Amino acid sequence: MLKIENLHAAVDGKPILKGIDLEIAPGQIHAIMGPNGSGKSTLAQVLAGNEDYEVTAGSISYQGRDLLELSVEDRALAGIFLAFQYPVEIPGFANAEFLRAAVNAHRKHRGESELDAFDFSKFARDKIAQLELDPKLMTRSLNAGFSGGEKKRNECLQMSLLEPTFAILDETDSGLDIDALQIVARGVNTLRGPERSFLVITHYQRLLDYIVPDTVHVLADGRIIRSGGKELALELEDKGYGWLAEKAGVATGGEDPS
Amino acid sequence: MNSLTQWLETPTGRESWKYSDPAPLTGDRFAPFAAPAPPAGDLPLLPACADSRRLVFWNETCLADETAGDDRSSGMTIAALTKDRAAPGLGTLATDESGTIADLNNRNRQETLHIHLEDGAAPDRPLELVFVTDDRSSDRLVAPRVLITAGGGSRAVIIERHLDLGRDPVLNVPVVEVLCGPGSDITHLKWLGNGPDALHYGGTFVRQDEGSRYVSREFVLAGHRVRREMHLHLAGPGASCILAGLTLASGLRHTDVRTRVYHDVPGCTTDELYKGILIDRGQSVFDGLIRVAPDAQQTGAYQTNRNLLLSDDAVSYSIPRLEIYADDVKCSHGSTTGQLSAEEMFYLRSRGFDEMMARRLLSYAFASEVVDQVEHPGLREELTASIQQILDKVPS
Numbered sequence: 001m002l003k004i005e006n007l008h009a010a011v012d013g014k015p016i017l018k019g020i021d022l023e024i025a026p027g028q029i030h031a032i033m034g035p036n037g038s039g040k041s042t043l044a045q046v047l048a049g050n051e052d053y054e055v056t057a058g059s060i061s062y063q064g065r066d067l068l069e070l071s072v073e074d075r076a077l078a079g080i081f082l083a084f085q086y087p088v089e090i091p092g093f094a095n096a097e098f099l100r101a102a103v104n105a106h107r108k109h110r111g112e113s114e115l116d117a118f119d120f121s122k123f124a125r126d127k128i129a130q131l132e133l134d135p136k137l138m139t140r141s142l143n144a145g146f147s148g149g150e151k152k153r154n155e156c157l158q159m160s161l162l163e164p165t166f167a168i169l170d171e172t173d174s175g176l177d178i179d180a181l182q183i184v185a186r187g188v189n190t191l192r193g194p195e196r197s198f199l200v201i202t203h204y205q206r207l208l209d210y211i212v213p214d215t216v217h218v219l220a221d222g223r224i225i226r227s228g229g230k231e232l233a234l235e236l237e238d239k240g241y242g243w244l245a246e247k248a249g250v251a252t253g254g255e256d257p258s
Numbered sequence: 259m260n261s262l263t264q265w266l267e268t269p270t271g272r273e274s275w276k277y278s279d280p281a282p283l284t285g286d287r288f289a290p291f292a293a294p295a296p297p298a299g300d301l302p303l304l305p306a307c308a309d310s311r312r313l314v315f316w317n318e319t320c321l322a323d324e325t326a327g328d329d330r331s332s333g334m335t336i337a338a339l340t341k342d343r344a345a346p347g348l349g350t351l352a353t354d355e356s357g358t359i360a361d362l363n364n365r366n367r368q369e370t371l372h373i374h375l376e377d378g379a380a381p382d383r384p385l386e387l388v389f390v391t392d393d394r395s396s397d398r399l400v401a402p403r404v405l406i407t408a409g410g411g412s413r414a415v416i417i418e419r420h421l422d423l424g425r426d427p428v429l430n431v432p433v434v435e436v437l438c439g440p441g442s443d444i445t446h447l448k449w450l451g452n453g454p455d456a457l458h459y460g461g462t463f464v465r466q467d468e469g470s471r472y473v474s475r476e477f478v479l480a481g482h483r484v485r486r487e488m489h490l491h492l493a494g495p496g497a498s499c500i501l502a503g504l505t506l507a508s509g510l511r512h513t514d515v516r517t518r519v520y521h522d523v524p525g526c527t528t529d530e531l532y533k534g535i536l537i538d539r540g541q542s543v544f545d546g547l548i549r550v551a552p553d554a555q556q557t558g559a560y561q562t563n564r565n566l567l568l569s570d571d572a573v574s575y576s577i578p579r580l581e582i583y584a585d586d587v588k589c590s591h592g593s594t595t596g597q598l599s600a601e602e603m604f605y606l607r608s609r610g611f612d613e614m615m616a617r618r619l620l621s622y623a624f625a626s627e628v629v630d631q632v633e634h635p636g637l638r639e640e641l642t643a644s645i646q647q648i649l650d651k652v653p654s
Contacts, residue, residue: 048608052600072607074617081608088605092626093619099618100611105610142643158609 001197002025002047002067002166007058008222009039009046015056016042018222024166027194031208032201033233034219035241040201041085043219044170047199048082049075060167077109079165083155083172089143095154096138099124103161127160130190132183148175150179163191168199171222183211205237222249223252261354262361271357272295276465277543278485278514283362290366294319295394305451307417307636310386315402317395318368322495339370339405348372348405351396351435351463351489359461359487363433366401373404375412375442384415384634389432391456396612402526404434409441410468415445415633420460422453426557427482433459438470440494445473445633449641452481454509461487466526468494475632476503477641478513479648485514492519492526492554503532504628507540507572514639519559521550521584527558534565535621535627536572537652545577548591552583561591564637566624568617568652569638621649 002024017041032040046053047060049072055240060067062080068076090098092097096117103123103250104114115123128135131153143151152172159167169188173181187209188198200211208216208230216232217224220241225248236244263284265271282288295317306312313336314321320338338343348370352360373385389402406416411422422428430452438444452458458481466472478484490499506514518530534542544563565574576593598620606616625645 035495048604050604068641071613072507073612076608076610084605084608088599088602090605090620090623091604092623092630098619101611102609105615109610162609 001028001063003061005059007046007060008056009042010054010056011042011052016222017046019058020222020224022217022224024197024199028195028214029192029200029211031213031216031233032199032219033203033216033236038219039222040219041170044082044085044168044199044201047168048072048080077106081159081162081164081167082169083152083159083169085170085174086174087143087151087155089141089146091141091144093142094138095140095142096120098142099138099158099161102158106162124157124161124170126152127157131160131187132155133157149177149180152176152184153180156184160187160191165195166197167191168201170201171202171203173202173204181207182210203231208233218244220245220248223250224250225250262357265357270386270551271549272358275518278512279483281461282483283431284573288397290368290399290401291318295475296321297392302423302568304388304390304421305419305640306388307384307634308335309636310384310417311381311387312386312388313371314388314390317392317398318400320369320371331461332381332572333376333412335374335376335387336376337372338374341368341370342424344488345370345405345407347407347435347437349435350438351465351491352433357644358489359431359459359485360433360463362399362431362459363401363403366399366431367403367433368401370403370405373406373416375414376406377409377411377439378397379409379412379414381414382478384417386417386419388419388421389430390431391424391430393423393424393426395422395424397428399429399431402432404432406434406436406444407622408436408438410439410446411441412439413443415447417634417637418446418448420450420452420458422451423458425455425459427455428453428457430458430460436462436464436472438464438466438472438497440467441469442467443471446475447632447634448474448476449637450476450478450481450484450486451644452484454482454532455475456481458484458486461489464488464490464499466492466494466497466499469496470494471498473500473633474502476515477626477629478503478505478515479644481511481513483512485516488517488519490517490519491529492521493523495523495525498527499529501528501530501532502631503629504625504645505532505534505542505544506537506601506625506645507534508537508648508652510539512541515545516543517546519548521548521554521559523551524554525556525560526554528560530561531628532563533624534574535568535624535649536565536574537568539569539571541573541575542562543575544593546580546591547579548589549581550584550587550589554584555586557584557587557589559587559589563593564624565595566621567595568598568621617652621652622646625649
């Protein structure tokens with residue numbers, strides 16, 4: 001599905017990713033944990049194609065294609081989805097219109113007919129209910145005035161509407177209470193399937209109780225310093241990142257997870 | 259020598275036209291109609307709100323009011339006043355001495371349309387005033403004048419449209435005076451769809467009595483040179499106004515919006531939001547002043563101007579100002595000018611929208627904040643379509 005080799009990336013000339021190797025097979029869920037500033041979000045942004053991040057070396061292959069050759073929108077249409085850590089607020093753009101237009105952009109790309117407002121509402125109803133989103137949020141402006149939890153659930157709604165092949169969840173759990181966390185996890189687990197892969201970026205082991213990963217990676221100072229099974233997350237919860245970083249000889253920045 | 263010319267020779271006068279060219283107003287290129295020029299043959303299809311009572315002014319001639327129906331019971335009377343006939347209030351706000359856009363209208367207006375709402379009147383249909391010019395308006399000066407006197411507790415929606423169908427330059431200098439009686443509630447929606455070469459230097463002059471509410475939403479979507487002035491006095495305690503506007507300037511167009519709001523008495527509120535979208539080499543000016551007099555305690559006054567530049571050559575001048583002489587007030591003002599946010603673009607593109615679509619959607623969204631508030635659903639839809647049509651042509 002996705003193969004990252006020796007990936008280096010910089011922001012404003014400052015190297016952030018310093019040689020990432022990662023391979024995700026279809027149907028797998030990989031989790032990435034690591035201290036603040038280790039490059040987790042940068043990896044997410046680079047995968048989604050944010051042009052503010054410069055790839056200075058390495059390669060990413062997605063379903064056999066060179067991902068770095070594709071524009072942001074072409075990646076999205078090819079099935080890559082990023083659930084943003086900080087979803088953008090767009091006053092004046094009704095959420096329902098945004099969601100329908102996004103779904104239709106994908107349908108058009110697949111050569112399918114576009115959904116009108118009525119058909120879209122039928123298509124989205126169950127998914128909105130599953131994420132326990134207040135239907136009133138559909139008529140409001142996109143993310144404008146949404147609570148933190150509502151924004152994150154709206155990201156998950158987009159994911160379930162767009163049915164991506166490879167989804168990246170960038171700290172989707174931060175700012176969620178335990179109920180919202182379970183709702184989000186249920187959304188992800190519903191989508192789980194043999195042809196769909198996930199990269200889950202999180203600070204907390206807690207999320208991984210509900211979204212059980214196949215592999216856990218620890219990112220520190222722009223490199224993966226340890227990979228293991230789901231029990232690695234528990235070990236990290238117990239010991240923190242320090243012991244791994246020391247072993248690997250990298251600085252963790254000493255910041256608390258937040 | 260006329261008063262505007264004299265005024266332009268003063269430092270204040272020059273300052274008030276710093277970013278816009280007053281030459282068409284002081285020169286002699288444009289002359290009033292010598293004789294009535296009603297439409298020849300069938301009327302072209304004019305945009306109109308289906309449910310409105312509609313008056314059409316064609317090259318300054320008022321056409322037969324075919325939509326009058328039985329509005330007599332609504333408490334609204336409409337009369338055309340000849341130039342020598344006075345009406346209580348006429349010319350008291352748009353005076354010659356005020357150094358405003360009124361001067362040229364005062365000297366050149368023919369008839370005045372007087373709309374009077376009796377105390378408690380509440381017509382159930384909006385009143386739509388459509389000012390049209392055609393090819394025979396070439397190099398003409400067109401000076402429509404409207405006086406709205408709203409009696410105590412009356413309420414109405416007035417739609418003012420300006421439409422130039424001719425291809426040559428015409429100079430529009432419309433003036434509307436609104437006297438809002440105690441507790442009245444007037445919604446004034448203005449759409450300027452002036453021709454590509456048309457000049458438009460018009461204004462609205464408002465005085466609000468105690469507890470009245472005045473809402474202005476103004477859309478400047480075309481015209482070669484446009485200056486719109488709003489002069490508003492909150493003269494009775496507890497009066498409130500909402501002033502909103504959206505300007506779209508593309509090509510080489512220049513628009514200038516000037517607002518002057520005077521809080522003369524306590525307990526009044528102003529909520530002002532003007533937005534501009536600048537395309538190609540379009541230019542916009544926003545010069546807004548809210549003045550809070552020493553006695554005007556418990557004032558709430560908010561002024562915001564936001565401009566979106568969709569090209570590197572577009573220019574926007576923003577001069578938001580508050581002058582506060584009272585000490586117990588809540589006031590704020592702010593101004594932003596910028597391009598589409600890279601973060602918003604990335605977010606939309608990451609959902610599968612191509613760059614051009616993302617730009618359009620964000621530009622629509624920027625305009626929506628003003629358009630979505632339009633009280634009349636038919637007009638709102640029409641405006642939305644018209645704005646989208648303009649934005650769809652923006653080169654990426």
